Amino acid sequence: MxxxxxxxxxxxxxxxxxxxxxxxxxxxxxxxxxxxxxxxxxxxxxxxxxxxxxxxxxxxxxxxxxxxxxxxxxxxxxxxxxxxxxIETIYQDLALADNLSIGANIFLGREPMRKAFGFLPVLDRKAMAVAAKQTMGRLDFHVSRLDAPVSNFSGGQRQAVAIGRAVYWDAxxxxxxxxxxxxxxxxxxxxxxxxxxxxxxxxxxxxxxxxxxxxxxxxxxxxxxxxxxxxxxxxxxxxxxxxxxxxxxxx
Amino acid sequence: MTSTSPIETHVAPQADHGDPARSWLARIAEGRAWLFLAGLIICFEVWSRLSFGATFVLNPFNVQSIAIFAVAPLLLATGQTFVIISGGIDLSLGFIMGLAAVVAAHATNMAGVAMPVPLAMMLGILAAVIVAGVPGVINGLLISRLRIPPFIGTLGMFGVARGAAFLLAGGTTVPVQNSWFALLGNGRFYGVPYLVIIAAVFVVVMHYILSQTRFGQHNYAIGANVQAARRAGIDIRGHILRLYVLSAMCAGLGGALYAARFTAGAAQAGEPLLLDSVAAVVIGGASLFGGSGTIFGTVAGALVIAVIQYGLVFVNVEPFWQFIAVGLVIIISVLIDQAQRRFSGARQDE
CATH class of the missing domain: 3.40.50.300 (P-loop containing nucleotide triphosphate hydrolases)
Structure with a gap:
């Protein structure tokens, strides 16, 4: 034991x-x-x-x-x-926005922003993509097209995204x-x-x-x-x- | 087996569906409204040359007329784009625009008594946009708090705004006495109408909001899966409220610009434009089920409608054909959208 x-x-x-x-x-x-x-x-x-x-x-x-x-x-x-x-709950019916990328789903509701041209706040898609790649890598899921909407992925992959979101936020x-x-x-x-x-x-x-x-x-x-x-x-x-x-x- | 080895059920990395050919096709499908627009312009050019030996698109007067023609429906359609992406629809936009046109006329005239002309104009526009926001707030509250379906809630507001607009206008059109206002609606800056410049700036700002802000991102998420958005901690009620205020204010600006162009406010200003706004969004590639669509797609959609309407008049076709042509374009557009979804719908488990 x-x-x-x-x-x-x-x-x-x-x-x-x-x-x-x-x-x-x-x-x-x-x-x-x-x-x-x-x-x-x-x-x-x-x-x-x-x-x-x-x-x-x-x-x-x-x-x-x-x-x-x-x-x-x-x-x-x-x-x-x-x-x-x-404490993060992962639901069976895949709580993802299918039209958004993995990164956007991980950060949904807590999106990182950056300043374009030094003043204009815009979504930091690059940071989201990098975090998505790292997180999915930790779960041994390797995805090449990080800008693709998650609807392109299979059910198991999408479940992995939901788990990845919990992992990224350190549940x-x-x-x-x-x-x-x-x-x-x-x-x-x-x-x-x-x-x-x-x-x-x-x-x-x-x-x-x-x-x-x-x-x-x-x-x-x-x-x-x-x-x-x-x-x-x-x-x-x-x-x-x-x-x-x-x-x-x-x- | 108290310590299960993670290697035991190790699964090979999954290839995703990043087929370059498919994404290339998807891109064409996304830009189809612009392709459609180009095809349409070529058709009218050929038609015009064969029938009258005159150019259609190379005539700057035509280009300008089409652009001006497209401004009001485009403003409505930009607001409608946000609403449709969220999975809703706003049927009240047409009469909110009429209400705003009447308010703009009245407010400019009243302010003109007491203050300089340019200031009165600005107050008039501001009043139109703010008053337009009121039915937007009511729409938003009905839909987000009282859970009335958008179709019904905004249909009710369609009637309320219509009645309010006609009552405020006294059942007639309200002429505007303000030289700056008339100039705004009909003047040009280096040959480009002020109205077109305003619309262009407006479109860029709206594109920014939709594609680069949290508000825009949440809008897509809500349209795709409102449950997921709620679980992600997004304030759905607040978002829906802001959304309908935004779309109503777009119509408000549309009404003010209408009043500038015709130097009069009319309650029925936006009546024929409501369905055009929905059509522009759909032709532009948005799904009525929510979750997809872009501002620039809607711009192309609005231009397609404007070119059909203006072009058919130009080549001397009876005006009633416009309705048939626009109707057919909507149907074809939705059919292409469905075919593309089926073709590139790579979802494996359904």
């Missing part, structure tokens, strides 16, 4: 609860993500996975419990606040909501290899998937949710598909 279990978790949620009116979507839920660790979240539809990640990423406030970032309690009023603290915790769901099999493998890279860089990843094969290929631990409660937590090396399915459906 490696020593990562002793280090302070990057992210920890303790006794987190969230209810909508009478509906208890999340009930006394606890988990932790350590640096360089991939934690899979599994559970049937409506088990509370989405509620959990929305609470962590600042989309809404938990009703009870706390979130700790490197041991410090935090609260996020908006997703922007969570992002500024290094320490990446929440990936079904990152492989919209992709073909070879593309899924690419995304899995990207997650390995993130792990090697010491980032924490929360990986949500319906695909147990993907979960077993990439995760260190798996946390199973069932009707808003933590139904079990297993080291990937110490469990198997059958046990996880049993935990999910409640055997």
């Amino acid at each position: 490696n020593s990562s279990e002793q280090t302070t978790p990057l992210l920890e949620v303790r006794h987190l609860s969230k209810h909508f009116g009478a509906v208890q979507a999340l009930n006394d839920f606890s988990m932790a993500v350590r640096p360089g660790e991939v934690v899979a979240l599994a559970g049937d539809n409506g088990a509370g996975k989405t509620t959990l990640i929305k609470a962590i990423s600042g989309v809404f406030q938990p009703t009870g419990g706390e979130i700790l970032l490197r041991g410090q309690p935090v609260t996020f009023a908006t997703p922007q606040e969570a992002r500024e603290k290094g 320490q915790i990446l929440i990936m909501d079904e990152p492989t769901a919209a992709l073909g099999v070879p593309e899924q493998r690419k995304v899995i290899s990207l997650i390995h890279q993130l792990k090697a860089q010491g980032r924490g990843v929360i990986f949500i998937s319906h695909n147990l094969q993907d979960i077993f290929a990439v995760s260190d631990r798996i946390v199973v949710l069932r009707r808003g409660i933590q139904a079990g937590e297993r080291r990937i090396s110490e469990t198997n598909h059958d046990e996880v399915v049993k935990l999910m459906v409640g055997g």
Whole structure:
């Protein structure tokens, strides 16, 4: 066993609860993500996975419990606040502007400017392209035409751009909501290899998937949710598909 | 497997679709409005020479007339370009222009009583642009806060601006008594009409805003994927509000220049220009679904329409053919756009 279990978790949620009116979507839920660790979240539809990640990423406030970032309690009023603290969510439906280049997507909403002719502020496309090339290089994606709109790229490449954006802005915790769901099999493998890279860089990843094969290929631990409660937590090396399915459906 | 090796599932670098031939074709397709314009001018030149033994395009009078003719629709179309790229449409621009023309006339006349002629002119133009901004603010609030679809919200404003313009004009045209204003609309600087100079400067500024600023960049992003833009932290509501104010102010300037050219403000000034403005944007290569388009494409689109309208009159064709010709050009333009998308649509997973 490696020593990562002793280090302070990057992210920890303790006794987190969230209810909508009478509906208890999340009930006394606890988990932790350590640096360089991939934690899979599994559970049937409506088990509370989405509620959990929305609470962590600042989309809404938990009703009870706390979130700790490197041991410090935090609260996020908006997703922007969570992002500024290094928590980035990557959505399955590819949150990219397809008509813009990789660089423009990485910098969307935070575009660098430069002064043309010494006075006129203009978009610094060159800086964006350079950053795009470097970032994608770190993820082992090499693209020659940096001015091409991302619609020219395949689904896996575009998923890589979304991950690249998180990496460029130095997200320490990446929440990936079904990152492989919209992709073909070879593309899924690419995304899995990207997650390995993130792990090697010491980032924490929360990986949500319906695909147990993907979960077993990439995760260190798996946390199973069932009707808003933590139904079990297993080291990937110490469990198997059958046990996880049993935990999910409640055997 | 607590420490999975990253090499295990290492994937070879992906080649992108940077095929030079395709990008060359794409470039032609992007500039198709200019090619179209060139072809159109050649057609009229041949037609004119064969029928009358006279030149069409080499006659400076024709060039000047077409340029002046294109100014007002172009101003409307520049604002419309921004809106269409964002995935919206602004149907109220025509009557905002009429409203602005009437306001320009009234304001110049009123200011002229109390102050020097040039100052009165400037106040008149300023008043027109600012008053035009009011329906723009309302459009923006309706669309961004109350989530009314742009088509409906601006259609409502189309009616409101129309009524306000006619009420303000007292149901007639309002003549302008201001010598500078008349000069602005009809004078020339080294043979180039002031109106054309103003429009050219305006177009360059708008091109800068669209292609070189965050506002322009966000406009493209919102048009392509508003969800992505929102997640990236862009203030969508603020952007939409500014967007419709911008397009309304473009129409406001168009109205002021109209009043200068005809030395009168008329509520119906922009009525026929609204659809021309949409047509110019579409001929210029923008997609009505949002996310694409350029200011210079729109310039070509506006010139295509102006050349068709003026050219057909020049070669003595019944004026009603203009509508048919412009209509056909719009349809052909959209067909080319779709074909080009299909051809260069390199997206692999759909």
